[in-house]
Amino acid sequence: MxxxxxxxxxxxxxxxxxxxxxxxxxxxxxxxxxxAPDYLPKMRDEILQVIAKYVEIDQDQLKISIDEENGFEVLELNLVLPEDK
Incomplete structure (x- = not known):
C-alpha cells in the first residue's frame, strides 16, 4: 500500500x-x-454568585465568551440549569 x-x-x-x-x-x-477582556474572570465569578442565590449549579459548567457579530460585541453565557424537583 x-x-x-x-x-x-x-x-x-x-x-x-x-x-x-x-x-x-x-x-x-x-x-x-x-x-478576552481583563474583567471577564471577575464578571464570571459575580454572575456565578448571583445564579447560586437561586439555584444550585456546578461552577465548572458555566462558559462565558465574548464574540463579535455584525459589528457588535456579544456576551454569550452557557449554563445547564438543574431541573425543578
Missing amino acids: ALLDYLLGQRKKKSANLAKDRLQILLAHERTESK
Missing part, C-alpha cells in the same frame, strides 16, 4: 510540517483567548 501511495504522489506529512501545523493551531487558540 505504501508503494501505491508513493507512486500516486500521496506522501505522508513530514514531522516538521505536522509540528508547524500544530503550532499554528496552538497560536490561533492563544490569540483568541488573549482577546
Whole structure:
C-alpha cells in the first residue's frame, strides 16, 4: 500500500510540517483567548454568585465568551440549569 501511495504522489506529512501545523493551531487558540477582556474572570465569578442565590449549579459548567457579530460585541453565557424537583 505504501508503494501505491508513493507512486500516486500521496506522501505522508513530514514531522516538521505536522509540528508547524500544530503550532499554528496552538497560536490561533492563544490569540483568541488573549482577546478576552481583563474583567471577564471577575464578571464570571459575580454572575456565578448571583445564579447560586437561586439555584444550585456546578461552577465548572458555566462558559462565558465574548464574540463579535455584525459589528457588535456579544456576551454569550452557557449554563445547564438543574431541573425543578
